[in-house]
Amino acid sequence: MKILFSPFSPYVRKCLVTAHELGLDQRIQLLPSNANPVQRDQQIIRDNPLGKVPTFYTDDGQVLYDSRVICEYLNDLAGGTLFPASGAKRWETLTLQSLGDGILDGALIARYEDVARPEPLRWPEWRAAQLDKAETSLAHLNARPELLEGRVDIGAIAVGCALWYLDLRFADFGWRDRHPAVARWFAAFGERPSMQANWSL
Amino acid sequence: MKILFSPFSPYVRKCLVTAHELGLDQRIQLLPSNANPVQRDQQIIRDNPLGKVPTFYTDDGQVLYDSRVICEYLNDLAGGTLFPASGAKRWETLTLQSLGDGILDGALIARYEDVARPEPLRWPEWRAAQLDKAETSLAHLNARPELLEGRVDIGAIAVGCALWYLDLRFADFGWRDRHPAVARWFAAFGERPSMQANWSL
Known part of the structure; x- marks a missing residue:
């Protein structure tokens, strides 16, 4: 492959x-x-x-x-179990994946605003609204720690990769202080070998 | 629901x-x-x-x-058949959905550039690159008419809704002349009652 x-x-x-x-x-x-x-x-x-x-x-x-x-x-x-095959658990897991991907979509648009768009054409309100998707999403997860605890599936992976990207590109976003339950979850999930791995050409 | x-x-x-x-x-x-x-x-x-x-x-x-x-x-x-349950047909159909959704993602970003962003902050190259996703995607489909012919599934629906949106918001995009096989397909698929329906509050 x-x-x-x-x-x-x-x-x-x-x-x-x-x-x-x-x-x-x-x-x-x-x-x-x-x-x-x-x-x-x-x-x-x-x-x-x-x-x-x-x-x-x-x-x-x-x-x-x-x-x-x-x-x-x-x-x-x-033959994995990262995608539940059917039932409410499948829709819940796929929706969590959508949440992680949605955080990323907003973060990528904010990143393009920061580094791709010529400086005089940048629109701070747009960038802020895109990053606010991450803020409201992390608040949502922080208020519902059961959504993340203990799971290893595509929902957790999507959220984990979104947090990885926020840390990579928006180090000053400082989400951990505002969303401590998510921070605790990521401190553990981020230690998984899959999350620690690095790939290069 | x-x-x-x-x-x-x-x-x-x-x-x-x-x-x-x-x-x-x-x-x-x-x-x-x-x-x-x-x-x-x-x-x-x-x-x-x-x-x-x-x-x-x-x-x-x-x-x-x-x-x-x-x-x-x-x-x-x-209990529908819009999503093949398994096998190569499933991945092919989901990838076609990704293509339709990807056209839409680009078109929506171009639309925000046109109507949401203050005029002095617009970046024509960015808008053009986003709409070029539609152009290269329609060229891809036009060269492979078998990808669309005869199918009624989530792939066809996603592409159909992307074309609907291009016609709604970018009437001057004029894709039909450059991609006649896609135009022929959409002329038929767009006649389906589901595509002709209108919903309002």
Whole structure:
């Protein structure tokens, strides 16, 4: 299997953390990529016309994207339990994944505002509203610690990767003081080998 | 069942088209919402801390988001065939959904650039790159008409709703001339009662 890789893409990382939890990450070859939101990478576009990473290649030649599809594929391949197969637990887990991904979507837009957009064209209220998605989401989780405690599934992985990215790109966001229950959870979850792993080309 | 509704949200529409295909749309109550990317709606945030629509309420009290989770829940509830249960067909269908959703994500960002961001802060290259995701995606589909022909599933619905939104908000995008096979497909698929339906509060 192969994946178009970028070391700081939180969605690539989400796929690799998932693969690690499933014991599959050593079977995935990392391919270099130059995904960029403005200078679109024509090589990625040949396989994934959205021009984004992660883009994933199965051993039987399917091209899969985005991270949600790739992670569920990997779970299915490994016969894993990161995606409950059915019932209320499935919808609850997938909604938690949406929450983690939604934090990331906002954080990525804020990041583009900070580093891609020319400085005179930046709009602070927009950036603040995007990061506020993380703030209200972490408040939601902090008030419901049972949503995170003890779980190892795609919901926890998505939230964990979102927190990893916040720490990477928005170190001054300082969420731990305001959301101590989430901080306690992440202090433990972040110690998992899958979360500690580092991948590079 | 209930859904936080906005008439011009393509992701709300995707959920309702899916519900219509499954014969469920009349069982879903539409609730008013004021989702806004900058002035975040605190009422939505109480249930969905991302503050986005669609947000969905099951009859047994679960809150589900985003559209991918809601659509799969509805398909499961109806015992539908819009999501293949397993195998290569499942991953292919989910990847096509990702493609449709990816077109929409880019189009929504371009739309915010056009109408939300103050005019002096707009960045034409950014807007163009976001809409170019639609262009390269439609070129991809146009070169592979077998990807769309004859299918009625979440992949086709996602692409159909993306085209609906392009026509709604970017009438001058003029994609039909450049992608005639996609245009032919949409001329037929867009006639389905689910795609012709209109929902309002």
